Amino acid sequence: MRVRFAPSPTGYLHIGGVRTALFNWLWARKKAGAFVLRIEDTDQERSTEASKQVILDSLKWLGLTWDEGPLFGGLGGGAHGPYLQMERLALYEKHADQLVAEGKAYRCTCTKEQLDAAREALKAKDPKANFRYPGTCRDAGHPKSSKHVVRFKVPTEGVVRYADLVFGEVVTPNAAQQDFVLLRSDGVPLYNFGAVVDDLTMGITLVARGRDHMVNTPPQIMLYEALGAQPPQFAHLPMMLAPSGEKLSKRHGAVSVGEYLDNGFSPTALLNYLVRFGWSFGDEEVFSLQDMIDKFDWARCNKSDGKFDAKKLAAINHEHLKQERLTPLETYVASVTPFLEKRGLDVVRDPRQRDLLRAAIPHVRERAKTYLEAAESLDFFLRDAPVFDEKATAKFLVAAAKPTLTEMADLVEGVADFTIEGLSAAFAKWLEAKGVQIKDVAQPARVALTGRSVSPGLYETIHVLGKARTVERLRAGAARIA
């Protein structure tokens, strides 16, 4: 069993593309097959080395590792390479020659300009008209030269029929096709031909891709048959649209994987959101990577297009960050660290900082929807002194709070059982003696300790900070009050 993901390196990796890659990857992992990555760089106008790197980088960040494909960070290689189409040109020429020799394709000397003009003329006369290549060179028998394309001789009768793993039986009349181009005049293949020759020579047994490619399947099947080969299985996935129902693009929010990385999303959570898009497993919504592999199946895919929902993605992400099962502590530490570093906090070299981080994370994980937010909430734990929020300071670090903070510092200094329970008990006793409630004193203490009016619970915060820091901050807080 061999599947592939074949992006073209013409920009960032789109999350719709990630969904396609994911479904292929899951199937390969589930069936112990091979997940092949192929770069379709035959559009020389738009393909760039930089976007190829971005795509490889994005896939690696997501954990969608390829068994065969371009070499990158320890991945790639394989017996069916090269995995860049521009390095496979001889293969396409060979197959095109074969088809021409067998009379299944022909050389066409009509120029792009001529055809464009004809197309324009027809459009001008009737905007809804259906332009088709008129077949000028179909039986001309042009010899091989430098100035021709190779076209496929589409059978004029019959139908193409295939059993889509998601959509069921699809039947298309051959007459709906025109004689499409296989090879450009410079010898570079067009999409359908390149994809078929590569899928064939790479031994791909199942092609899963977006429904926007469904229209390519009949001509591709014709090519397999012309080449005397058995077509692979096909599975088309419903489309992911923008909330407005139009094509999902940048103006609908983040669509490139890089933006999710930068905004502090968990790669697994992103995949979890995407796997539920066009696929379901009863009422289950939250999956680990292994859950997805175990449960994924084409039969549970559905056929109707959907709309991207950023709020649901955020909720799934939050769910992943909350659960230790889905995001183990060490993963959390590693993932949040870059965001802490962006705030000027070094947790890589200082083991004490790492310990503090480990202790603090359980208290912020249910509060932070992203690693970016988590870094914000974790900030004061890791800093020598909190950064004071102006509004919070003005509201809570007021004259009446000054003696309270000093007393609280004394209290904490004397707590022998420095656990959350011990602190809670000590505070309870103190509060009772004072005749006040925790809510009367919590906010000034919170601001003194964290610099903000929002934080984890007071006792939890004190516990993680430790006695010395707590006492120091409470006294410093009191000192800030004139």
Place this chain on the structure above:
RNA sequence: GGCCCCAUCGUCUAGCGGUUAGGACAUCGGCCUCUCACGCCGGUAACCCGGGUUCAAUUCCCGGUGGGGUCGCCA
């Protein structure tokens, strides 16, 4: 317009002839509470329309309508 595809709450979806049509997100109440969250309880909210088939259709069939994809020497 040709060809292809689709149709359950606002959104993602469960359902595979008989259900008070379920869940999640979002939304609106409430509880919990030292802040913010988390958590918990509850509410509003859907089978596109019309014909068949059937004792019985959200479910099967046909038609309509609506939406989407695609019609390149792009992928």
